[in-house]
Amino acid sequence: xxxxxxxxxxxxxxxxxxxxxxxxxxREALDVIAAEIGPAAIxxxxxxxxxxxxxxxxxxxxxxxxxxxxxxxxxxxxxxxxIEHTPPDEAVSMMGAPYLAAxxxxxxxxxxxxxxNSGVIxxxxxxxxxxxxxxxxxxxxxxxxxxxxxxxxxxxxxWTGVRSCHIVFGKVSSEYFDDDPTSEARIPKLDKTVRTxxxxxxxxxxxxxxxxxxxxxxYPFMMRVYYWMYLLFPWVTxxxxxxxxxxxRD
Numbered sequence: 001x002x003x004x005x006x007x008x009x010x011x012x013x014x015x016x017x018x019x020x021x022x023x024x025x026x027r028e029a030l031d032v033i034a035a036e037i038g039p040a041a042i043x044x045x046x047x048x049x050x051x052x053x054x055x056x057x058x059x060x061x062x063x064x065x066x067x068x069x070x071x072x073x074x075x076x077x078x079x080x081x082x083i084e085h086t087p088p089d090e091a092v093s094m095m096g097a098p099y100l101a102a103x104x105x106x107x108x109x110x111x112x113x114x115x116x117n118s119g120v121i122x123x124x125x126x127x128x129x130x131x132x133x134x135x136x137x138x139x140x141x142x143x144x145x146x147x148x149x150x151x152x153x154x155x156x157x158x159w160t161g162v163r164s165c166h167i168v169f170g171k172v173s174s175e176y177f178d179d180d181p182t183s184e185a186r187i188p189k190l191d192k193t194v195r196t197x198x199x200x201x202x203x204x205x206x207x208x209x210x211x212x213x214x215x216x217x218x219y220p221f222m223m224r225v226y227y228w229m230y231l232l233f234p235w236v237t238x239x240x241x242x243x244x245x246x247x248x249r250d
Contacts, residue, residue, distance in 0.1 A: 004174035005124060006074040007033050008199035009206050014040040016207060021061055021068065023048060023105075024075070048075055049096030051104045058108035067112040067119070070210045073102035073146075074124040078139025091138040098125070099145040106153070110162075117161040120213045122206055123150050125168050127223060131230045131237065133244050154215055163213040169202055170194045170223040194222045 010020045014037045022030045027045035034041035042065060046053040061068070076098025079090060106121050113119030128136050129143035146166075153164040173196055197220060205219055218224040230237040 003029060004074075005169075005172065005199045005202045005206075006072065008203040009072055009074070010041065011037060012200070012203040012207055013210075014038070018069070019065065021065070023057065047096075048101035048104055051100075051107070054104040054108045062109075062112060067116060068109060069118070070120040070122060071105050071109060072122045072124065072206060072210075073098065073105055074122075075101040076142065076146075078126075078128070078136070078142060080133075080135045080139060081137070082135050083137045086138045091141070094138045094142045095145065097142075098123075099142045099149070102146050103149060106149075106164075113162045114160060119162045120210050121150075121153070121162070121164045122209060122213075123147075123164070123166045124202070124206070125166060127168055127170060127226070129166070130168060130218070130227050131241060133241055164215075165209050165213040166216045167205065167209060168216075168218045168223065168227075169197055169205075170220060171196045172202060173198050194226075195220045 006022075006024070010022055010033060014020050019040050019042065020037065021042045021044055022033055023044050023046065024030055025045065025047050027043065030043045030045055034043050042061070044057045044061065046057050048054055076094075078094050079086065081090075102123055109119070123146055125146060126139075126143055128140045129147040132140045150164050150166040157164060171194060202219075205217070209217060218227050226237070
């Protein structure tokens with residue numbers, strides 16, 4: 001929640017009357033967001049990919065503030081590289097966020113939500129979790145892992161009052177895209193066919209899905225169209241996606 005979608009969501013939920021727990025590694029950035037929000041913000045800085053750190057954080061939150069109504073797993077930005085250019089430690093780091101961060105946060109509060117028989121877990125993801133692109137091996141693996149966890153969660157939670165929701169956003173005007181032009185921003189014609197969302201746009205969608213969770217949601221509309229095309233015409237869509245990469249070795 002130190003920037004981008006997470007920070008915008010925290011601001012909006014606080015304005016709607018929620019108390020919000022801000023989690024990220026960068027405490028200084030969290031303090032800035034908390035100062036903007038005011039008393040409704042609670043800062044809990046730790047590395048979400050560290051399971052023990054998340055359990056300790058959850059214990060503090062549980063004892064001091066109670067069990068959350070919702071968890072928003074928004075951590076994770078990947079490197080777009082071919083496998084021969086991806087060091088193993090970088091691949092491990094990409095699995096840390098988003099996948100392990102989402103797993104650890106969900107695990108830390110799941111028993112509490114099940115005991116209460118209510119709660120919503122929101123997983124924020126990328127089109128890479130729906131279909132793969134060239135030069136996305138490490139990032140795609142982490143996003144598919146998170147989506148796989150979500151789908152299994154939906155089955156586990158079917159007979160309970162707890163819900164898991166996987167939200168895919170296309171291009172978002174955030175630090176991720178500004179800092180890495182090789183990210184989803186390089187998908188041909190994306191700017192011309194798919195509207196760029198702002199973090200504030202995403203926050204409104206997340207707040208809506210906390211109130212009305214659904215198993216899977218894809219935004220904006222044209223990104224949903226691409227996903228429907230992939231489901232209906234997978235071979236054609238794969239051929240188009242292959243054109244986003246280089247032929248042969250870089």
